[in-house]
Each structure stands twice: as structure tokens, then as C-alpha cells.
Amino acid sequence: MSKPIDVEYTYSDKTIVIAGSVMGYLYSQRQLEPSTHERGGLLFGKEIKPYSIKINHVISIKPKKSSPTFRETDLKEEKKQIKNEEKKGFHLMGFWHTHPEKSPSPSPLDQDNTTKIFTNSDHDMPLLAVIIVGEKNIDDFFIGVVSEKGIMKAKRRR
Numbered sequence: 001m002s003k004p005i006d007v008e009y010t011y012s013d014k015t016i017v018i019a020g021s022v023m024g025y026l027y028s029q030r031q032l033e034p035s036t037h038e039r040g041g042l043l044f045g046k047e048i049k050p051y052s053i054k055i056n057h058v059i060s061i062k063p064k065k066s067s068p069t070f071r072e073t074d075l076k077e078e079k080k081q082i083k084n085e086e087k088k089g090f091h092l093m094g095f096w097h098t099h100p101e102k103s104p105s106p107s108p109l110d111q112d113n114t115t116k117i118f119t120n121s122d123h124d125m126p127l128l129a130v131i132i133v134g135e136k137n138i139d140d141f142f143i144g145v146v147s148e149k150g151i152m153k154a155k156r157r158r
């Protein structure tokens, strides 16, 4: 695969830019074997703006429990890593995980969990992104925006 380029997605008046290096990392984390467990982690960036975010840093978090179709987030570990990244000047910009699907979309559990995190956590982000990494190409990954209503699918702009 050639070096991935920055991609841009929009939902309503919001814009999400994802650095090519982040897309490249996520591509490398795809679940390609039936035995591969779901993977996931956090997305970070440096600038906080009300209507747009740029994600240029990504980390994996070891889950509490996982299977090929399930992953329980380790909230304590997540909190620790968010603090760690904040020391380096990075702000939480969203969440990512894998699905063993060609065109992934959020499960009812994803909708539930993400909405809970958005409403309950003390993040200062006006906008958070969700990326679900599928089995195929970057173009088929699910990119969404988290709101009180749940995860809303964003559209590719470039």
C-alpha cells in the first residue's frame, strides 16, 4: 500500500481531518483472521476548535476483556493514557476500534457506550470522533461524530 494521505470528513457543520499516518496505523490494525480479537484505542490532536478537529496521533489500549466480536474498554487504563498524552500537549479527539466486517457500522452497544462516555466524562471537547476499522480499505472504514444522540456517520470530503 502507498503512503496514506490526510483525509477529511464532514457531518453537518463539523469537520474531521485525519492524518495519513493515523490512517496507516489503523489500516495495520485490521482484524484479518477469524481468531483476531477486536482492537481499539484513542485518537488525539493538538488544537481544540468548536467545529473542526485534526487527529494526528493514535494509541492502542489493552482491553479489559476481548473476543473476535467484543471488546471491553479498560476505563482506568484509558484515563491514565489520556493524562499521559495531555502532558505531551495532546487532547482526546475520539475513539477507534476494529470490527470483523467489510463495511463496519456502530453496533447498538457501540452507540450506547460512546454516548455514555460523551455525556458522563469530563472532556472539554466540543467534538469527538469515532473510527471503526473494517477488514477492507480505508475508504470503507466508518468515520462518525459523537453527539448526545449517538454516533452520526460523517461523509468523506477528500
Ligand SMILES: [Zn+2]
Residues within 6 Å of the ligand: 097, 098, 099, 106, 107, 110, 132
Ligand atoms: Zn463496535
